[in-house]
Amino acid sequence: MFFNNLSIYVKDLVKIYNGEVKALNGVNLEVEKGTAFALLGPNGAGKTTLIRILTTQIPPTNGSAFVGGYSVTDEPDKVRKVIGYVPQEISVWTDLTAYDNLLIYAKIYGIPSSERKERIEDILDKFGLYEVRNDLVKTYSGGMIRRLEIACALLTMPKILFLDEPTIGLDPVARKVVWEELKVFKEEHEITIFFTTHYMDEADIYSDKIALIDKGKILRVGTSEELKRSIGSTIISFETENNSNNELLYKIKEINSVEDIIIKSNQVSVIVKDTDIVLPSLIDFMRNNNIKFKRLEVREITLDDVFIKYVGNSIEVRGRSTEVRQVRSRIKGG
Ligand SMILES: Nc1ncnc2c1ncn2[C@@H]1O[C@H](COP(=O)(O)OP(=O)(O)OP(=O)(O)O)[C@@H](O)[C@H]1O
Known part of the structure; x- marks a missing residue:
């Protein structure tokens, strides 16, 4: 069947906010199963909008999108059953422990009580949080909070994981730890990862394919090497x-x-x-x-050169990302 090999299929997707802001302007994408796909673009390019449509949070204005073989507009419940999602904003309770956060997720998603403890401890171990499982999340570093958020999203063993700016505001060492743990999990469970990022190196190292997006349009798609060779x-x-x-x-x-x-x-x-x-x-x-x-x-040639060539300037991490970083560090500080 057409979707056999694909986790995500997007056709002519358009999103217009309030009848005037064209956030997506005819996006076409295909993401193969078991791959890591990076959506790379500057502020306001439309990355979060696309991820919100694919995770069924907002409807598109026009066009179609299929996730795990299901239509995001006609079969949103089925889509939600096969995905995990980590937003940019903090998505865990900082006044609770890591274990209790995961327990709440386990209850919400209907994981049988007999399986909960083992599954929670297993995922805590995979994301390097087992030793601190009973500490309050507000005592964690930014990287540990991110890893807990990812662990929460993976607790239900989704086939496709969506990450919106997964390492925004983290230092390079913390970013590397997040990605190394994700990489191991991805290989072990053959999940598809779809992530947005501002960071060239992150897209370069951790994705199988990269789409460059700017002003709601996909400019290029390819492996990092293909994109570099294209210029x-x-x-x-x-x-x-x-x-x-x-x-x-x-x-x-x-x-x-x-x-x-x-x-x-x-x-x-x-x-x-x-x-x-x-x-x-x-x-x-x-x-x-x-x-x-x-x-x-x-x-x-670096991905930065590729970006400058197609977008016209280099990516700057500013505005919203600075805001997210500030909020995260405030919470971290208690
Ligand atoms: N709820 C909304 N209502 C109106 N306009 C919106 C809304 N959400 C986003 N936009 C606009 O749509 C465009 C795309 O925004 P989006 O957040 O998808 O970009 P982004 O690439 O994720 O940016 P960032 O990296 O800053 O998060 C921007 O012009 C933004 O101002």
Whole structure:
């Protein structure tokens, strides 16, 4: 059957808020079973809106979406039975212990009382929280709270886990712990993970496929390698020293084997197919036009370069994410 291989199928999805804000503008996506899929985009791109539609919290304005083979609009109850969801906002009770939080989830989701203790202890162990299971959550670090939220969402053993900015506001070490534990769980139970993120490295390391989203539109979908290759093979970057004019610099595009050029103030990135061809011509060009430069380097293309190329600027973690981080750290501090 058509959906056999897919966990999520989205067709021409549109969401317009209050008849005027077009948050999603014709989104098409396919997510294969057992994979980790990252939705990468800046603030206001439509990431949370898409996740809310896929988790049946809000209806789309137009188009269709299927999760686990079920329509989010026609069969929302069936969708809810096969998914787990961790929102950006705090979703556990901080005045309770981890064990009691999970016990509430177990009761809400109808896990038989004879199985509860074993399943709760098992998931606490998998997410490194067994030793602190009887401590109040408000004494936990941000990373521990996140791991508990994920444990709560996985207690019912969903087939598809949705995570909205799972590591927002966490330090790099805590982010790594969250992802390493998720990775082990995903492999063990063959679940599909659909997550939104601002973090390039997170999408790069932990996803099988990445969709770039901006202004409600999917710009590109592919593996990290496919996305990087789609813009070229290498970057030659340098800083200009004098106030060279950009019009002149854009002429670098005419050099044979140059794919594109990105200029951000005095930082110039030249995307090339073949460095050996471009480098001598580029040096000649700079000399002939008396453009002084420093810190020239030849480096691999990163996802950040891909994003700048397709979206026009780099992702900044700001606004809402700062807000979420502040709220989380306030709660953490009691
Ligand atoms: N309930 C709402 N009512 C009206 N407009 C909304 C609502 N929710 C989101 N929007 C708008 O829809 C657009 C997409 O927002 P959304 O929250 O989906 O983006 P996002 O990519 O998740 O952003 P962030 O990374 O900041 O969470 C934005 O312009 C936002 O202001």
